[in-house]
Amino acid sequence: MKAEKKKLIMTLSVIITLNIFLLALSQYASADLYKKGASGAAVREIQTRLKSWGYYDGEVDGVYGSRTEKAVRYFQKKNGLSVDGQCGNLTLAALGLPTGNSGGGSSSGGGSNSGNIDLLARLISAEARGEPYEGQVAVGAVVLNRVDHPSFPNTISGVIYQHEAFTCVYDGQFDQPVAESAYRAARDAMNGWDPSYGAIYYFNPATATSAWIWSRPEIVTIGRHKFCA
Secondary structure: OHHHHHHHHHHHHHHHHHHHHHHHHHHHHHOOOEOOOOEOHHHHHHHHHHHHOOOOOOOOOOEOOHHHHHHHHHHHHHOOOOOOOOEOHHHHHHOOOOOOOOOOOOOOOOOOHHHHHHHHHHHHHHHHOOOOHHHHHHHHHHHHHHHOOOOOOOOHHHHHOOOOOOOHHHHOHHHOOOOHHHHHHHHHHHOOOOOOOOOOEEEOOOOOOOHHHHOOOEEEEEOOEEEEO
């Protein structure tokens, strides 16, 4: 009797272990991963994004070679991602590309709506913490205006992670705790409120070092930021 009970326990243990393994395997299989040696349309899109944002100077040929791997490493390093030269879900999301774990997207974000709000709120908090609420919404609106503009990436993540587009992505502010007001501002911007009146640029006159930004036609000033076309 004891032997049969022991055998039953061992059998159940094997079944449970196998189920856990199969679950882990299915989750891994659902994740996209592109690395050296891969090829196809997805790799071509990765190269296209990297090239348009200044990370890749090779040919867009759909082949994940050494130059593509090097460009991915450069992109990952600049955007605070784990640097391994491979395009997994986190890197794909930063590039504004669909991932195996994404579940339906919004037209303005290329990812889940809640994910877009979180990402937009993080940028608003980093760029406009301490600004009037209207100014926080305006910063979010600028991101969305860029999504709709032909000169910029067509996803929220693509706009935010575009090479050297926002200094907060590189100076550590992007990783700071997000202000509660930034989430409300992100939702208001996503719902269509645009206090910037269509602006695609903004800057703080007290800290701006680029002569070029001063040449942009000003639309409105909110708080410490000038919003420009």
